[in-house]
Amino acid sequence: MLTLRFGRVGLSPALLAIFLGVFSSVSDSWATPNHQKLPSSVNPQTEIRTDVNAGKSLVPASGNSPQLVTASLGKARVKLTTPPINQVLPNDKPVSLAVQAVDQQGKPLTNAKIQLAIFTPSKTPWFSTDFPIVEGTQLLNLEAIALSGKLQVQQVLPIRGNYQLIVDVQPLDGKSFQATRQVLKFSVPENPVKYRNFAILAVILLCAGGCGGWVIGGKQVIQPGEIAPQQVRLLLSGVIIIAIASLLVVNISAEFAESHQHQHQAPHNQAKNQLSLPLNVQWLGDDSTHVGQLAVMGVKLTDPKTGIAVKDVDLKIKAIQLEHDQTVFVYQGLSDVNGKLIWQQQFFDGASHQVEVEVSPKAGAINKFPPFTFFKEIEVEGIAPPLMGRFISLGYFTAILVVGLLLGLWLRRDRIFRASASCR
Amino acid sequence: MRTASINSAGAFRKQVVDFTLSVPVQATLYTSLCALTLWTLYFSSYPPAHNSLHEVRHHTLMVGCH
Secondary structure (H helix, E strand, O other), rough: OOOOOOOOOOOOHHHHHHHHHHHHHHOOOOOOOOOOOOOOOOOOOOOOOOOOOOOOOOOOOOOOEEEEEEEEEOEEEOOOOOOHHHOOOOOOOOEEEEEEOOOOOOOOOOOOOOOOOOOOOOOOOOOOOOOOOOOOOOEEEEEEOOOOOOEEEEEEEOOOEEEEEEEEEEEEOOOOOEEEEEEEEEEEEHHHHHHHHHHHHHHHHHHHHHHHHHHOOOOOOOOOOOOHHHHHHHHHHHHHHHHHHHHHHHHHHHHHHHHHHHHHHHHHHOOOOOOOOOEOOOOOOOOEOOOOOOOOOOOOEEEOOOOEOOOOEEEEEEEEEEOOEEEEEEEEOOOOOOEEEEEEEEEOOOOOOOEEEEEEEEOOOOOOOOEEEEEEEEEEEEOOOOOOOHHHHHHHHHHHHHHHHHHHHHHHHHHHHHHEEEEE | OOOHHHHHHHHHHHHHHHHEEEHHHHHHHHHHHHHHHHHHHHHOOOOHHHHHHHHHOOOOOOOOOO
16 A cells, blocks of 8 residues: 655655646647748748858847847848837837848849748747747748849738748849848847736736745634545635636626627628729639638739730738738739739738738839729637647746645745744 | 444544545645646637637737637
């Protein structure tokens, strides 16, 4: 028969370890495997080619001035202009990223084709972000004709960390300058509100643990007819009441939120395209996708009378997350010779999105038509975060609670010891 | 014999009570209950919990949402 000396053996850490160990063997089948899939032409590990005249990459300087990152490669160079770091927050407003192809003297290169691929920071399972499925994935893949050598997008960056921007620049005629590929980095700091909220939560957990330890560490006096000391009964009853109250608040709030969401859905479902558009717009992209996956987006414009593709039309793309009416992506470009504009984009939030394509004639175009907007709703399926990552974070929070508990136990026992010592 | 079995049953009951009321077991129960509450509030994918605390989860460090 196994005898356990509870005065010496601490069961709480052992049980917690067993609890975590059992669930660590469960595969993350709840989440879609999140492998970083790269197009064959894009490889973030590509070595940067340099020549004897190549300069070094400039480290972005902190401060209030716009950041300029330049990496030299052969005869062409790429300049990345971003807002100052102190003005960028994850999952906030769209961040303006401007890529400019220049020659060695810094003069802008014209008539270029630029491909921009944005990759999110690497996975951090031991320090999870609020979008763990998005970690280590590709956020955007866009190839466009840049007559002025400049490509600009506005993209919401969902998580903190170092983003990789892989820029491929090619001459449209294939010979005016040397094609180049550069890997640039852009760092996004964590939202300071998260640190504040975590500190508040840590204090609450320490206090809860300390109170629990204080009560549990007291002299356990059982009165005749009782099954447990009064203090312990009060403590456990109190915690159960808090748990019940929390679940009640959660469930009642969810009921109100669900009814509010149903009211909001009606106006979006009523948004439709005009019955007759000046140009035929064919949607070439996906109708639905899920978080962590690059979705194909694209339109094709043709003349409604002749069916011929309409090129060099001004297209302003805007992607909006409908749940919070949040603009997540903005890009303005031109349709190509086939009347198409195709790009790949990841929707990092599991909610319905709407892609708006504002079509207008290019300045100085011969064929004029009234500008119009084409709408396309995209269903984005959310994916629960990996179980292991959630358990790791829960482990951290529980560890803080246990620290408070041990502190409370120690303080109570120390007080009892001093009281008994003074009585003698 | 009957007295011995009654005594052994009483001793077993007392052992169970002592075990249950021991500090490590109480501390484990208390920690487990708090951990379960934390899981429900911050990590559960149960839609009512996720939807009602969506913004809190997104604004707390180390809490993954999507």
